[in-house]
Amino acid sequence: MAAHSDATGYLLAHRDSVNEAWFHAVCEAAINSLGGNLSPNELERLWRLFCGLETFAPVATTPPALKTNARNAIQPFHLETLSDFSGFKKLSGTLRLDLSKRITLVFGRNGAGKSSLCQALKILANPEKPKEPLNNVRSSSKNIPSFSYKLRGGSVENWTELDGFGGQSQALKYFDSAVAHKHINSSISPEAVVELSAFRLECFDYAREYLKQFQAYGVSKVLECRQDTDKKISEIKLSVHAVIDTNTGVFKDWSAINCQPMLSWIGTVSFGEERRLQKTEKQARLEQLRGATSAEGQQALSLKKSxxxxxxxxxxxxxxxxxxxxxxxxxxxxxxxxxxxxxxxxxxxxxxxxxxxxxxxxxxxxxxxxxxxxxxxxxxxxxxxxxxxxxxxxxxxxxxxxxxxxxxxxxxxxxxxxxxxxxxxxxxxxxxxxxxxxxxxxxxxxxxxxxxxxxxxxxxxxxxxxxxxxxxxxxxxxxxxxxxxxxxxxxxxxxxxxxxxxxGLQALNEEISKLTTEIGALSIDEVAYSVRPQIEAICQNAIHFASAANSVESYNFTSRLSALTARKKDAHTALVLSSFVPYLDAEYRRLCGASLEQIGVRLANQGADAIVLPKIGDELVHRVLSEGELKIHALALFMCEATVAPHQVLVLDDPVTSFDYNYISNFCERLRDYAKDNTQSQLIVLTHNWDFFANLQATLNGSGLSGSFSVQVLEDCSTVSEYVEKWEELCLQIDGYIDPQIEISPDEKSKLSALLRRLVERLTNAYVFNEQRHQYKIRALQVSNFKEFVKLVPLLPAEADRLKDLYANLSPLEHDDIRNYYSTKSIYQFGSWYDEIKSIKNAVEARRT
Incomplete structure (x- = not known):
């Protein structure tokens, strides 16, 4: 059980164990912080506390108020269309994906363009530039990749690379193989699931950051002070170098970190009026002696003597x-x-x-x-x-x-x-x-x-x-x-x-040399004495500052940071993990029917930043679990995040690869529950898995979500249409082509043929086999209702032959060009076939007892 209700309690307990006023102030600032850096005044206050120049006076610690739940604070968001693709992968410019319903399932075979559509959605969701190319590398076209999208209540917006990436990242969250790989091979982020503001774990991050800022400030202040002192020392040396050789003696080693020898020496230097007169006399004497070294000078001296x-x-x-x-x-x-x-x-x-x-x-x-x-x-x-x-x-x-x-x-x-x-x-x-x-x-x-x-x-x-x-x-x-x-x-x-x-000249030069030395000594004392006040001030300030500088340089900030990290890990384990594990465990149970403990997964909190790694025993999960179990792990983490994250649109690209029948059924139920629990959220699922497609469709339809659910069938990166199975809906779409009694394009003929084929299938499935037969074999079918077989209505031989002929007429030959094939059929021909299908349907219904 956690010792404190939030992380501030753990930080305050750690603060009290460290009897240092400046550290108390750091913790106080961290607890009261809303983020951002310490101000110069705050850093200077910490410095004064650290150096003992100021007494710590604690203020009332008032942690900032909790932030409102981001999920409830964002504006409603719904993506309605993706269209107008230009130079974007292999997607055709005619492709238009309708996302008007809350749940959209995009079905298509491999290569139909699902991944490309998903890439367009990821561009809106992910601020990072994709590693894979966005342009159609199979084409020589130089068009800049672009597409359009429309948000509910807004106008159509166009995207190009110049607009950047992740423009709608606050609302879109996606799952694909890359995300699955990241969840499987990387650490877990409970922070993406647990509402951390309630635990205030950020106070430890603020404390670490402020401690680093203060360390940098202290080091910078020491460096700045020493540089300033060295600058003043250089100025002093420059001012006296004409008289004093600053490359020798105490001047040579004088620096910001070595001032005591200079301070001791300068205290012995004095130069009063008496010594000034001595220097003047010796200088005059030296001039006389130098003048006496030449005949002209001796004549001048003789005249002066006279x-x-x-x-x-x-x-x-x-x-x-x-x-x-x-x-x-x-x-x-x-x-x-x-x-x-x-x-x-x-x-x-x-x-x-x-x-x-x-x-x-x-x-x-x-x-x-x-x-x-x-x-x-x-x-x-x-x-x-x-x-x-x-x-x-x-x-x-x-x-x-x-x-x-x-x-x-x-x-x-x-x-x-x-x-x-x-x-x-x-x-x-x-x-x-x-x-x-x-x-x-x-x-x-x-x-x-x-x-x-x-x-x-x-x-x-x-x-x-x-x-x-x-x-x-x-x-x-x-x-x-x-x-x-x-x-x-x-x-x-x-x-x-x-x-x-x-x-003689030798005796004269000896006297000159002696006088020069004496004058030099007097000059050194004179110049040194003239700058003595400045030197003493510089040295005294540097020596006074040295104790604070040594304290900063010798202080073990690394140990203090490590201690904060350890305490954060304690708080993280006691607060975050204890809250996160139930979320993840619940997702595991929903997806695979087993708990974390039953699977053997445990969460290990380690590292300086309290990294959470999923392990089985001492091994990471990706080394132990099967491919399907790893996918369960990845989806469990994703659904944990989706449950609490402020995203309103979830995009899932082939989420059930490697799943068996049971796992697919569990995931379909999980998506259904998510859709029911989050009525404002939008689900976009892309798949080529027919079992998943049929299972999800049946699960959603059986839960009263059919009105919010749309199935879009994607073909050849160019066409996408909503998949409908009900007789009335199919007839309504076919009537849209037949009733105007005007010729239609080859492309429209292709779509009309597909609808008539589906109408034939619907006739057989619904009215002959009473919903107990399916055109395609799937593993996710419910157990047959054998009582319904008593109401089966067999086709008459003539009806069976005619349906066979009709289905063949509505199906293109293999390797044939669809557009050329359907261009030979008139709208009237399609109308006749349509009437025949409806007539057979009515005859079958009439024979039902």
């Missing part, structure tokens, strides 16, 4: 002059002189007359003092008069003035002021060289800065008032020392290059 020397000397001289002059001291001297002079003026105001020039008075006093010192005494040292009162005080004031250090100090300060003034004037008058002329050896901005600084220092000495700003500007002359040092260093480098050149 020019640098001039600049250095000029700056050094200016700096030395600035060093020799103390602007703050000079300012202090001026300030002190100013103070002393103010004090002196104040002191002189006590001694000298304000009306006279102080300076002149002061010179006079000093001249007098030089003549005779002004020592304080009671008498004047000049006039020797006695000094009293104010005169005495005046002479004391003169003495104090002369003995004061004020003037001495002023004198000293004046001397100092003159000394400093001379230094200041030297600085102010310093002759600057034209620094712009030296731009060939030093940077123009450097030279401009030197010139501006010198001008600033000189300008600070020329201010009207010495303030703190002037003193500050002057003190900046010290900054010139750094310029001097730079120039001196450059001068020394040039001198060193010249010295190396004087020592």
């Amino acid at each position: 020019l640098l020397g001039q600049i250095k000397q000029s700056l050094s001289n200016f700096v030395q002059q600035c060093i020799g002059f103390s602007y703050p001291a000079y300012s202090q001297i001026l300030f002190s002189i100013q103070q002393k002079q103010a004090a002196s003026v104040e002191l002189a105001g006590v001694v000298f007359s304000k009306e006279l020039d102080v300076t002149g008075q002061q010179r006079l006093l000093f001249a007098a003092a030089a003549l005779r010192p002004f020592v304080p005494a009671e008498t004047c040292p000049l006039c020797r008069q006695k000094l009293e009162g104010q005169a005495n005080a005046l002479f004391h004031a003169f003495h104090n003035h002369l003995t004061s250090t004020m003037q001495t100090e002023l004198s000293v300060l004046n001397v100092q002021q003159k000394d400093e003034q001379s230094k200041k004037e030297m600085i102010e008058s310093f002759a600057e060289i034209n620094y712009s002329q030296y731009s060939s050896v030093l940077d123009i901005d450097f030279l401009r800065a030197v010139s501006d600084l010198i001008k600033l220092v000189k300008a600070s000495l020329q201010v009207p008032v010495i303030d703190q700003a002037a003193l500050g500007n002057y003190s900046r002359y010290i900054e010139l020392n750094s310029f001097v040092e730079t120039i001196n260093a450059e001068h020394n480098k040039v001198a060193s290059a010249l010295t190396l050149a004087s020592n």
Whole structure:
């Protein structure tokens, strides 16, 4: 007994046994699916679940609603005619098959054209192009094979190969030797019989397909990510290859799957301003040394050395002059002189007359003092008069003035002021060289800065008032020392290059080689450091992605698919086979009277796609069963499918070959039951087997289906007519030729002759032998009703002779041309024969007691 009501239960049970969030999502999508592929968003969600980047949040699992039964949903379909054959096998253009009744039996001997008619029906039913030729290979005609067909309620439609094949495959289903061979030698498809939508087995197919889609998506994503990473790596390598040899070291092996060495190395790389200056200096030094390798270069270096020397000397001289002059001291001297002079003026105001020039008075006093010192005494040292009162005080004031250090100090300060003034004037008058002329050896901005600084220092000495700003500007002359040092260093480098050149080319080249190596190392670090952020981002992303990529590549998707296949087989066996076997067993019982078990047939479910193989023991049925039993097997499968398939027209081409009497009777009954159970279906049966023909006719007529049943007799691939046996129906058809009393064509005469022959047979069978005699011997006759023989009416000798003559007259001689034979008979002759046959029939009926 099945553990679950449908396949979703088996899938959910399997899902629960696999504790993986992404697989839960796959199963959920499969159960809710109506078919089709997963969307990019769904695949990305599965990826995130697989990588653990997202938490699985199950949604309500709502399986899609069951589809309505296709058999009940299709529109009514009935094929009414096949006609207008052109270049189609051997079929004549005059052939017109009437299929207006629900059941049509086409009877004809081998070669009459049944297989060709069946081929036309298969063209409408089978989307595959037939392997056999459609054109008449016996004819040289180049006509494109075509025919017409008409559906009930529609207009006549024409078919050619340009219209394709299988245009009515939704409605037509056929059985022929090829289908029988397929059923016998191939696996069974219970899905064609059992309504699979009820079991939802497709959920396993969806799950397998979605798992494959996700595997392909994961592999593609890994490949895409690695390709993108490798592309970025190539771009980085391309951007640095001019400086870094990317075919060696960590760059050589750097790829999307090997990023750790590069990440470790790039983390050690740094390149700051200090190293940038080192590189610039080494590059300048290298240029100097390379220039020194030639005579012209040495001359250029010598000139450069000379020019640098001039600049250095000029700056050094200016700096030395600035060093020799103390602007703050000079300012202090001026300030002190100013103070002393103010004090002196104040002191002189006590001694000298304000009306006279102080300076002149002061010179006079000093001249007098030089003549005779002004020592304080009671008498004047000049006039020797006695000094009293104010005169005495005046002479004391003169003495104090002369003995004061004020003037001495002023004198000293004046001397100092003159000394400093001379230094200041030297600085102010310093002759600057034209620094712009030296731009060939030093940077123009450097030279401009030197010139501006010198001008600033000189300008600070020329201010009207010495303030703190002037003193500050002057003190900046010290900054010139750094310029001097730079120039001196450059001068020394040039001198060193010249010295190396004087020592020989070998020493110079060794130094050049050493510098080239050092610059190369600095350049590598510089370039690598410039792309370090990009390299680190690439490596970190690749390493972070590697774990997910490894998970995808190492995951055993094959095992997961195999597990799904195994679970599907379990569900298929428990659900489908358990439902299908009763169908097949019932068909076996109907066709041969024995069950599957009695025949020994079992259905083995095997393979990745739950293939069902019919076996007897361990052997396939086609190796064990007889030809007739194999035909039973094939027809049982076909009828299983026909019972549930949405086809409304069944076409059977010689279905009972290899059947004995019992099997033929069983199959006739099966067709009768199908016709009664499926009132909207159409049956078209083609056969050359008279036993089958008569048996089926009797079976259908005896079941009340004679009104829906038509027998069409096919002859020579060109004519087909409905076979009738009742006296009234035959007379009705004969009257159609006789009553107009006009001549008919040879072809119509042939048909009229056949009807009159059949009328003679009907006279004998029905009215002489009371339906207990048949013109043709068949094995499928019912047991005779012997009571009816008491009512037999013998023919009179004259009647028997006349019927013999009539039958001979209505039958062409062997090897004779039918058209020529009947062309000699007039319609009136046929009318006379017809009247004679009816007269004999009336006489026989009159003698019946």
